[in-house]
Amino acid sequence: MGQPVRVRVSPFAPREQSVPFPACDKQSDKERTLTDVQVSLETGAGLERRLRVQVPASRVEQELEARFRSAARTVRLKGFRPGKVPDGVVRQRFGPQIRQEVIQEVVQSSYSEAIAREKLRPVGSPRIESEPEVPGEGIAYTAIFEVYPEFSVAGLDAMVVEKAEVSVTEADIDQTIERLRKQRGQWQPAGRAAVAGDRVVLDFAGTLGGEPVEGGKAERFAVVIGEGRMLPGFESALVGTTDGADKSFDVTFPADYYEEKLRGQTVTFQVHVHEVTALELPAVDAEFIRRFDVASGDLAEFRRLVRENLEREALAKVQAEMRRQVIEQLLAANPVDVPAVMVSREAASLQAEAARSAGTAQGQAAGAYDEVARRRVRIGLILGELVRAQSITADQGRIELKLDELCRTYDRPDEVRRIYQQNPDLMSQVENSVIEEQVMTWLMERARITTRSVAFGQLMGV
Structure with missing residues (x-):
């Protein structure tokens, strides 16, 4: 049995957390008190934010004292019974280490508190610039990060999508069979x-x-x-x-x-x-037809199966082209700023994927993929906002159908299905794929659809 293939999440699917956060407070540039923490917010270029946080010495000392008491009960030192190490010895031996750990934890907790109170949606982890400590004044630092852009998706009422109407003809079937003959010639x-x-x-x-x-x-x-x-x-x-x-x-x-x-x-x-x-070229006889899993070797049944395959291919092509039109119109109507960190991360992912495809350890520099990465991130942000605004969640029935589709090509589909269901990463990709389909369905229902007759060969480029 082959190994399960990782689902390729389309660039249309939201790549970041889609759980809604509160909107950013437009008055948050003024300094304010958050419990015992002083916070001020500066808006940098684009989506960059600089959040200065000052934690009073009383909070740091309170955390330190609690940690020293805990360490005295658990630390083991030669010459002392467990839990009986004097406080002075603990401070002398472990003071600097404990203080550093406490400061790191205070920075983490105060940053989370400041972000929540300022109602910000940071992208990724911040860069922390610590200020020199002044005795008796606690700690201060500046967290530098980018935030998700805030926008409402525009252009939904103006979308016009052309749908190709395709009929598979007998001539299309003949041409396909001829290509199959050439492949086996x-x-x-x-x-x-x-x-x-x-x-x-x-x-x-x-x-x-x-x-x-x-x-x-x-x-x-x-x-x-x-x-x-x-x-x-x-x-x-x-x-x-x-x-x-x-x-x-x-x-x-x-x-x-x-x-x-x-x-x-x-x-x-x-x-x-x-x-x-x-x-x-081989003759189109029963022996030739059986090579395509038509056990009867019957020509009429073979032609029927060829027609069904061509119709599936045409439908997939038509749907992909309609999705492309929707995406292009959404991009044109929503010139959204994108966080540089997301572009860099996506470019690195594209670089790694290209290297894998080429069978090399390293492909082109990640910067070569910046434009493609920026486009993918914009698409993800726009569709992610639609998912958030419309409260779209993955439909369980569609997830089951998607799993069926992925697993049925394997010799032991039930076993492959269990592998997917036991792997949270794989299931997350399946769910993202389903959400993508649902949001595209939602968009198509609101677009004005026009039709145009197209020959199968013209549609498929054959």
């Missing part, structure tokens, strides 16, 4: 000159001004004439070649070629053809 010696669609196995070497072109040489390289994988002019020059033939021809590189020094240059290629092969 066998390359056989052609015994003739090469034509479009043939595969030519060859050696080639390119020169520019008589000098070898870096990366312009290969041996026993397979080229299918007409696929367009090689430069314009290279494949067409192979038409008419035969087994064992040698040929020389020039190819002019495009002006927008990725390697600058070759742009617009004419390179001479020397090729030696090893073999010309033609694709032999």
Whole structure:
């Protein structure tokens, strides 16, 4: 049985906590007393906030005394019975360590208290700038952090979405079956000159001004004439070649070629053809049909299954395009500021994902993904605000259906389902995916839908 695949949470899904916090108090820039803590709030550039917190010495000392008493009851020192270590010894041996621990805890607790009272929604952990301690005056520090932007989602009443109406035709089914035949075809010696669609196995070497072109040489390289994988002019020059033939021809590189020094240059290629092969297609018979889990081998049943698959593909494509239109309109109507820390975190995630896909330890620098990351964060914030404002929660029935969809492709779906249900991270991703679907459904219900007839091939780009 294969291992369960982690659900890829769409960038449309909220990536941060969506539990609503109280709105920020617009009058909070003035200093105020929070129990025994003094707090003042400054608004920095964009979403940055600087929260200065001053904790009186009395609170610090009260915490210290409580900790010393607790330590005296639990500390173990050679020469003293448990719980009988004198207070002076405890202070002498452990005073600096205990004081540091207490100060850290006081900073944490006072920061949480200040954030709650100021009604702020911080993004991530703050950067703490501690001020020098003054005897008898307690501790003071400044917490620097970004907050979530506050906004109401605009543009909901003006959304217009075009829906493609697609009908799968018999010709679409024929073309699909033809592609399946080609996928299972066998390359056989052609015994003739090469034509479009043939595969030519060859050696080639390119020169520019008589000098070898870096990366312009290969041996026993397979080229299918007409696929367009090689430069314009290279494949067409192979038409008419035969087994064992040698040929020389020039190819002019495009002006927008990725390697600058070759742009617009004419390179001479020397090729030696090893073999010309033609694709032999299998007959659409019972044996061929059974390869696609149609046990009966019946052509009509096979065509029905092909139609159903094409209709599912078309529906998924139509829905994805409608979602794209909704997202683009929401982005245009909601130019929301995004916290830099969220962009950095998303860019790092994209970088790691790209490196994994490429099979390398490190991909491009995280900064190369900033624009994509900023867009994803904006989408997440906008949809997250909709989720919060509309109190959308994951529907349990949809969660069960999503689990069914994820698990049914495995040999032991019940076992895979248990793995998901016992893993909070996996279940959280499933729930986020379901919430995304629900919020998109909510948006679609409010959009004005127009329709346009589209051919299946045009929709799918085939």
